[in-house]
Amino acid sequence: MVMVNQSTDVIEETIPLDPSQEYDTIVIGAGASGIGAAIALTHAGVEKFFVVDRETVGASFAKWPAETRFITPSFPSNSIGMLDLNSIAVGVSPAFSMKVEHPTGQQYAQHLNNLATFFEIPILEHTNVNAIEKHDDLFHLHFDEGTFMTKNVIWAAGEFQYPKTDAFEGAELCRHTATVSSYAELAGDDFLIIGGYESGVDAAYHLADHGKKVHVFDRADPWGEGSSNPSIALATFTIERTRHACFSEHVTLHANNGVERVTFSDGMYELTTSNGEVFQTATQPLFAGGFEGSHAFVSHLFESRDDGFPELSERDESTTHPGMFLCGPAIRHGNENFCFIYKYRQRFAVVAQAIAASLGHETDDFVEAYRGWGMYLDDLSCCGQECLTC
Ligand SMILES: Cc1cc2nc3c(=O)[nH]c(=O)nc-3n(C[C@H](O)[C@H](O)[C@H](O)COP(=O)(O)OP(=O)(O)OC[C@H]3O[C@@H](n4cnc5c(N)ncnc54)[C@H](O)[C@@H]3O)c2cc1C
Numbered sequence: 416m417v418m419v420n421q422s423t424d425v426i427e428e429t430i431p432l433d434p435s436q437e438y439d440t441i442v443i444g445a446g447a448s449g450i451g452a453a454i455a456l457t458h459a460g461v462e463k464f465f466v467v468d469r470e471t472v473g474a475s476f477a478k479w480p481a482e483t484r485f486i487t488p489s490f491p492s493n494s495i496g497m498l499d500l501n502s503i504a505v506g507v508s509p510a511f512s513m514k515v516e517h518p519t520g521q522q523y524a525q526h527l528n529n530l531a532t533f534f535e536i537p538i539l540e541h542t543n544v545n546a547i548e549k550h551d552d553l554f555h556l557h558f559d560e561g562t563f564m565t566k567n568v569i570w571a572a573g574e575f576q577y578p579k580t581d582a583f584e585g586a587e588l589c590r591h592t593a594t595v596s597s598y599a600e601l602a603g604d605d606f607l608i609i610g611g612y613e614s615g616v617d618a619a620y621h622l623a624d625h626g627k628k629v630h631v632f633d634r635a636d637p638w639g640e641g642s643s644n645p646s647i648a649l650a651t652f653t654i655e656r657t658r659h660a661c662f663s664e665h666v667t668l669h670a671n672n673g674v675e676r677v678t679f680s681d682g683m684y685e686l687t688t689s690n691g692e693v694f695q696t697a698t699q700p701l702f703a704g705g706f707e708g709s710h711a712f713v714s715h716l717f718e719s720r721d722d723g724f725p726e727l728s729e730r731d732e733s734t735t736h737p738g739m740f741l742c743g744p745a746i747r748h749g750n751e752n753f754c755f756i757y758k759y760r761q762r763f764a765v766v767a768q769a770i771a772a773s774l775g776h777e778t779d780d781f782v783e784a785y786r787g788w789g790m791y792l793d794d795l796s797c798c799g800q801e802c803l804t805c
Contacts, residue, residue, distance in 0.1 A: 434560075434561040434562055434563050434564075436463075436564075437553065437564050437565065437566070438463050438464060438465065438563065438564065438565040438566070439461055439462070439463040439464050439565065439566055439567060439770070439774055440456060440461055440463075440464035440565060440566070440567040440568070440569060440770055441464065441465060441466075441467060441554075441556055441563060441565040441567075441568055441569075442456070442464065442465070442466040442467070442568075442569040442571055442742075443466075443467055443468075443544050443556075443568065443569065443570055443571060443572050444466075444467075444468060444570070444571035444572040444573055444709075444743075445466050445467075445468035445471070445472040445473070445474075445527070445531070445538055445540070446468075446472075446473060446474070446475050446476065446527070446571065446573050446575075446743075447473075447476075447503050447523075447527065447743075447756050447760075448503075448571035448573065448742040448743035448744075448759065448763075449466050449468070449569070449571035449572075449742070450466070450472065450473075450503060450527050450530055450531055450536060451503030451504060451742070451760055451763045452569050452571055452742045452763045452766060452767065453466050453531075453534075453536045454503070454504045454530065454534050454536065454763075455763040455764045455766070455767035455785070455790075456569075456767045456770065456771070457534060457535075457536070458505070458764075458767070458781055458784075458785075459764070459767040459768055459770070459771035459776060459778055459781045460771050460776040460778075460781070461767065461770055461771050461774065461776070464537070464565075465537040465538065465539055466531075466536055466537065466538045466539070467538070467539045467542050467544060467556075467558070468538065468539070468540050468541075468542065469541070469542065469543040469544070470540065470541065471528075471540050471541070472524070472527050472528045472531050472538060472540065473523065473524030473525070473526075473527035473528060474524070474576075475520075475573055475575035475576055476520040476521070476523045476524040476527065477520060477521055477524040478520065478575070478593070478596070479519065479520025479521070480520075480592070480595045480596060480597055480598055480617075480618075480621070481519065481521070481596060481597040481598075481599075482519075482597065482598050482599065482621045483519065483520060483617055483621075484517040484518065484519055484652075485501055485517045485518050485519075485523065486517070486613060486645070486650040486651075486652040486653055487500045487501055487645075487650070487652075487755060487756065487757060488500060488501075488510075488516050488517060488652070489501045489502075489508065489509045489510035489513075489515065489516055489517070489518065490508075490510050490516070491508040491510045491511040492508070493506060493507075493508050493511075496787065496788065497789070498788050498789055498790065499511070500756070500757045501518070501523070501756055501757070502760070503527075503530070503756060503760050503763070504530055504534070505784065505785060505788045505790055506788075507530065509523065509526050512526060512529065513525075513526055517652065542558050542559070542560060543558065543559065544556055544557070544558060544572075545557045545558065545559070547568060547713060547716065549716070549736050549738075549739070552566065552738070553565065553566065554566075554567070554568045554738065554739070556568070566738055566773075566774075567738045567739075567740065567770050567773070568738065568739050568740065569740045569741075569742050569766060569770075570709070570710070570713050570716075570739065570740065570741050570742070570743075571741075571742040571743050572709035572712065572743075573708075573709055573743055573744070574705075574706035574707075574708040574709065574743075574744055574745065575593055575706065576709065577706055577707045577708055577709045577711065577712070578591045578593045578594075578705075578706050578707065579591075579702075579704050579705050579706055579707050580707075582609075582702070582704045583609075583673075583674050583675060583676060583677070584675065584676035584677070585676045585677035585678055585679075586609075586677065586702060586704070588677050588678070588679050588684065588699070588700070589609060589677055589699065589700040589701060589702035590699050590700070590701055590702065591701075591702050591703075591704075592610075592614045592615070592617075592618050592701055592702065592703045593614075593706070595618070595701070598618060598621035598622055598625065599621075599625060601622070601698075602698070603627070603696070603697065603698025603699070604627055604628060604698070605627070605628050605629075605696040605697070605698055606618075606619075606622050606627055606628070606629045606630070606696070606698055606700070606701060607629075607630050607632070607684070607686050607694055607696055607698075607700040607701070608629060608630070608631045608632070608700070608701045608702075608703055609632050609674045609677075609686075609700060609701070609702050609703065609704060610631075610632075610633060610702060610703035610704040610705065611631045611632065611633035611637050611638065611668060611669075611670075611703075612633070612637045612649070612703070612705075613649065613650065613653055614703040614705075615631050615633070615701075615703035616631065616637075616638075616649065616653050616656065616657065617653070617656075617703075618701055618703055619631050619662070619666045620653075620656045620657075620659070620661075620662055620666075622665075623659075623661040623662050623664070623665035623666050624659075624661050626661075626665065627665060628665055629665055629666045629667070630666075630667045630669060630694060631666060631667070631668050631669065632669045632672055632673065632674050632686075632688060633668075633669070633670060633671075633672070633673065634671065634672070634673030634674075634689065635670070635671065636670035636671055637649055637670075638657065638668055638670060639670060642801065643801045643802035644799070644801065645755060646752040646754050646755065646758070647752075669688065669692075672688045672689060672690045672692070673688065673689045674686055674687070674688055674689075675687050675688060675689055677700055682697055683695050683696070683697055684696050684697070684698070684699065684700055686700060708724075708744075708745050709745075710724065710725050710741065710745045713725075713739070716733055716735070716736045716739045717733045717734070717735065717736070717739070717741070718733070718734050718735050720747060722747070724745055724747040725741055725745065725747075727741060727746065727747070727748065729748075729793070730765055730766065730768075730769040731746060731762050731765060731766050732766075732769060740766045740769070740770070742759065742762065742763060742766055743759055744759055746759050746762060748795050748798070749795070749798075750799060751795060751798040751799055760790060761789065761790055761791065761792035762792060763790070764781070764782065764785040764790055764791040765791060765792070765793055767781075768781065768782055768791075
């Protein structure tokens with residue numbers, strides 16, 4: 416197998432790609448989760464593994480709209496053992512490496528490429544996983560190139576490439592924000608945005624910054640939400656943006672007013688809300704309604720929770736197919752939602768430890784080191800606490 420780093424044209428031999436071999440682990444997805452989990456596997460002593468990606472390392476981040484930046488800030492806080500919020504590897508700081516506090520998606524994709532090269536992660540790019548089955552104790556992964564067998568699978572294929580498309584009547588007439596490469600390039604002056612959480616407000620802010628008139632609709636009230644948990648309420652970075660002059664001048668927020676349907680005729684889009692209001696525009700509405708998530712692709716290998724997310728053991732393993740693990744933003748335990756990097760990264764080592772231990776490796780030192788960096792979260796009783804209001 417070759418490790419191909421597109422951005423630097425580095426091609427180096429790592430381990431042989433051989434469908435007749437039995438691997439210890441195959442990681443699917445080379446985003447923040449897949450690369451982070453792979454680094455943890457390496458540190459835990461797992462050797463016979465590789466990462467596979469249908470595109471390239473960091474492909475989802477590279478596709479973010481050009482103007483979109485991380486809402487979670489990076490800061491080189493590592494010197495006192497507090498890991499940079501956007502880091503996926505112990506000791507690493509994107510703030511220090513990139514000299515940027517709120518990276519763009521393209522910058523973060525480059526950061527992931529740099530990490531993959533630095534930690535010598537074996538990666539097979541441009542290879543789609545078409546199907547996964549389990550026979551006896553082995554998973555069979557079907558790629559175009561052949562079928563590979565492995566004891567363990569880490570599913571880290573993310574959400575971004577699996578957008579939600581059928582949330583209301585006529586949703587297919589709208590453009591999902593995940594398909595926008597730059598807000599500056601969108602034609603039109605009057606925008607209707609469906610969904611008012613992070614992506615919707617991000618879109619509204621950039622369009623308003625270009626002088627466009629914007630209406631944002633949400634079935635709830637994400638702008639008035641009182642929680643301090645960014646998985647529930649808007650992040651501080653986003654709230655600050657709503658105070659900019661361009662936002663107050665050009666953006667109208669419609670809380671508790673979901674969209675019932677969108678129609679298109681005679682060159683006009685018509686949007687009807689749950690309050691019975693009707694809005695018209697010649698500009699294609701934007702849908703910022705989130706993602707189905709890639710876990711739908713492997714739903715046959717997990718039990719499903721009532722909310723549709725995979726039911727996981729305390730090691731983020733499938734409760735029906737041992738050896739099948741999940742890493743990334745789809746992790747749910749009880750009411751806790753691990754959708755940010757600083758949340759789900761704390762579970763990479765839990766998975767790596769489970770796999771390494773199953774292969775007979777001693778993992779105490781590994782667990783202690785990761786725990787010391789806040790990168791091994793096995794006690795979930797701390798989750799869900801709100802900040803004090805002072
Ligand atoms: C606009 C936006 C802003 C965000 N801002 C922040 C932020 O500020 N802070 C934060 O912590 N999080 C943020 N997030 C969330 C963050 O981006 C996600 O948590 C992150 O992308 C998840 O990483 P991942 O590795 O799980 O998935 P991805 O980054 O999507 O990586 C999955 C990889 O799997 C590959 N893949 C998918 N299917 C297959 C298949 N069948 N076969 C092979 N390969 C496959 C893809 O090519 C991709 O490279 C943001 C998300 C969005 C959309």
